[in-house]
Amino acid sequence: MRITSALAAAAIVALAAACGSGGGGGSSSSSAPSEPVKINFLSLAWQKESVAANKQLVDEWNKANPTIQVTYVQGSWDNVNDQLVTQFAGGTAPDVIHNDSPALSGFATDGYLLDLKDKLPAELKSDIPQAAWDTVTFDGGKGEQGVYGVPFLQESQVIIANKKLLEASKVRIPTADNPWTWDEFSAAAKTMTKGDAFGVAWPMKSPVNKTLNLALNYGGTFFQTGADGKTTVKVGPEEREVLQRIHDQLYKDKSADPAALGQGTADPLPAFYKGKFALLPAGVFLRQQVAEQAPDGFEWVTLPGPKGTTAQQGAVSQTLSIAQDSKHPDEAMKFIAFFLNGPNQAKLAKGDWLLPTSQSAAADPAMTTQENGWDVATASAKNLVVAPFLKVNGFDEWKSKVATPVLQEFYANKITIDEAAKRLVDEGNKVLERYQR
Amino acid sequence: MRRASQYAALAAYIVFLAFPLVWLLSTALKTPQEMALADPTWIPREPTLANFTDAFGEQDLVGAAVRSLGVALASSVITVLISLPAAYAMARYRGLVNKIAIGWVLVSQVFPFILIIIPLFMILRDLELVNTLPGLVVVHVTFTLPFALWMLQGYVRAVPVELEEAAAVDGATRLRSIIKVVAPLLAPGVVATLLFAFISSWNEFMFALVILQNPDVMTLPLTLVRFTGPEGVARLGPLAAASLMATIPSLIFFAIIQRRLKSGLMAGAVKG
Numbered sequence: 001m002r003i004t005s006a007l008a009a010a011a012i013v014a015l016a017a018a019c020g021s022g023g024g025g026g027s028s029s030s031s032a033p034s035e036p037v038k039i040n041f042l043s044l045a046w047q048k049e050s051v052a053a054n055k056q057l058v059d060e061w062n063k064a065n066p067t068i069q070v071t072y073v074q075g076s077w078d079n080v081n082d083q084l085v086t087q088f089a090g091g092t093a094p095d096v097i098h099n100d101s102p103a104l105s106g107f108a109t110d111g112y113l114l115d116l117k118d119k120l121p122a123e124l125k126s127d128i129p130q131a132a133w134d135t136v137t138f139d140g141g142k143g144e145q146g147v148y149g150v151p152f153l154q155e156s157q158v159i160i161a162n163k164k165l166l167e168a169s170k171v172r173i174p175t176a177d178n179p180w181t182w183d184e185f186s187a188a189a190k191t192m193t194k195g196d197a198f199g200v201a202w203p204m205k206s207p208v209n210k211t212l213n214l215a216l217n218y219g220g221t222f223f224q225t226g227a228d229g230k231t232t233v234k235v236g237p238e239e240r241e242v243l244q245r246i247h248d249q250l251y252k253d254k255s256a257d258p259a260a261l262g263q264g265t266a267d268p269l270p271a272f273y274k275g276k277f278a279l280l281p282a283g284v285f286l287r288q289q290v291a292e293q294a295p296d297g298f299e300w301v302t303l304p305g306p307k308g309t310t311a312q313q314g315a316v317s318q319t320l321s322i323a324q325d326s327k328h329p330d331e332a333m334k335f336i337a338f339f340l341n342g343p344n345q346a347k348l349a350k351g352d353w354l355l356p357t358s359q360s361a362a363a364d365p366a367m368t369t370q371e372n373g374w375d376v377a378t379a380s381a382k383n384l385v386v387a388p389f390l391k392v393n394g395f396d397e398w399k400s401k402v403a404t405p406v407l408q409e410f411y412a413n414k415i416t417i418d419e420a421a422k423r424l425v426d427e428g429n430k431v432l433e434r435y436q437r
Numbered sequence: 438m439r440r441a442s443q444y445a446a447l448a449a450y451i452v453f454l455a456f457p458l459v460w461l462l463s464t465a466l467k468t469p470q471e472m473a474l475a476d477p478t479w480i481p482r483e484p485t486l487a488n489f490t491d492a493f494g495e496q497d498l499v500g501a502a503v504r505s506l507g508v509a510l511a512s513s514v515i516t517v518l519i520s521l522p523a524a525y526a527m528a529r530y531r532g533l534v535n536k537i538a539i540g541w542v543l544v545s546q547v548f549p550f551i552l553i554i555i556p557l558f559m560i561l562r563d564l565e566l567v568n569t570l571p572g573l574v575v576v577h578v579t580f581t582l583p584f585a586l587w588m589l590q591g592y593v594r595a596v597p598v599e600l601e602e603a604a605a606v607d608g609a610t611r612l613r614s615i616i617k618v619v620a621p622l623l624a625p626g627v628v629a630t631l632l633f634a635f636i637s638s639w640n641e642f643m644f645a646l647v648i649l650q651n652p653d654v655m656t657l658p659l660t661l662v663r664f665t666g667p668e669g670v671a672r673l674g675p676l677a678a679a680s681l682m683a684t685i686p687s688l689i690f691f692a693i694i695q696r697r698l699k700s701g702l703m704a705g706a707v708k709g
Contacts, residue, residue, distance in 0.1 A: 046672070048672070071651070076662040077665070077667040083646050083647055087650075090555070273475065286670075289473075289670070293470055293472065294470070295473075
């Protein structure tokens, strides 16, 4: 009998607690005329400095704009698209949405995002170069090109190097103006492979973005659109070049650490600090972890990514969009214009250790200092071009179902480059066909 | 010798079970530099509470834990209250409707999440339960109920129907025989179902992510995931500190309720 009473009491207390702390319905629903407009801002900031910068800017806005109040909602990169699919379908998506540019294409086509083309303030528009705007310009599903987000942070690939091993090898130190060619990079990695230490480590647990972005060094686009408007997968000599070079480092030159192959982006860092390998190709954001974690006395430098026929890399932007169903799109745009002005973009970029798209933010002294490789990282932004895969409807499915397993098998030396190319094309085209009916 | 090997096996099993907790505690007390050592240390060389201050300073972990506890308790109690009479009916009354009901319970478990979430979300929206904790409780109960029902009807079937028949012969009504004879024997099953429902709700992430938008109503799993970034990169120290704290309420709940589980089992043995 006692347990029955206890359970009943617990139920009542729990329900009361649950109901008592329940929120009050929709976010930006009806507000009385005298009440301030309320806007929900879904942010994916997660690093300590970045979260602090986001919150600070939201606070500044709310203090300066009592009639437009922004609620900061923190989301997560891993689940944001599942979350948004449901909330878009239910008509309750946040007004302002932080995401990355590859995710916008599908949402734009489905009519969930507002075309910002005619809403962008002139100052914001001119401060961000056209190359960055191209990453967020998509077909809105009716054949017209619209702008479905404001790009504000970009990632490039650099090489993080163990300074002591680099200098001891006597290889030429590459600069932003004169990066290594892939041949020089391979030669340097071979030179630095001594005893138990390897020249380079390629963490390839998620190999697609890294491979596709670097493939642009040789003009590898992986997708082509024919005269009939249909997009198909293409794996020709240009696309094979970087794949083969990385494979050669692993199995021909044996200058790449095989232990890193199955690891995620940050997993090889402990071995890097221990001198198990000298060079770590990585996104610019990884510098934050190195700066925070590197043991005392460990010296590291940031080198530009290698160069093929060009130094071009695929650009992926972090973006702020406005939901089509937002009841306050104009107020949301005003907030975005404030949030992404030059000085604020510089703060956000510093917090996330990424590159700002804004030209005035890129000129901020903090973005060009030699400390922690900011000068090299910022300079690499000039090589970023729109990644062709951004425009491909069905890319996400091709990436997860076809490209990821195929590239993992290829880099693990389980299949040849010919088999990999055939599967990427054959299986990939079947996926893309469904999106183009 | 045999006793010694039994103790050794038991100790090994305890170490195995305790490993995640020990690892969490060790990581939560390490500096970023120590966390990134290629040769991990078990005992932090320079223990620090910075990860705890970061985690608690940046996120409302206590508030989130209280809300999670409320949702998990409400969900588990409501689940048991609904599933108990239904489970009794399923176990005792055989017929076509009963078979269809059991079949439906099993089929309901195979629907993929993504198939259900959008229509469910729209229903909740129409009921104005989106962005509320009662809405989340409704969802958790809905999803825990089929398995709880399945669990409980197994426990009811394990109680010999002859005991109820004997009570009836002694003049007890059906309700009285259920309360006085069946209910005490079902106690361990009820407790096990309660634990299952509590843990399911306590750990649930995806529905909470979709339903709750207001930062003031977010539950603990939503708060923990804020320490992770793209491509599996995480702020390991604050995440470990926050996760360690997140295990405490469920540990306390288990500690309280496991006594009832044991006493219930013994009661069943005597009556049986």
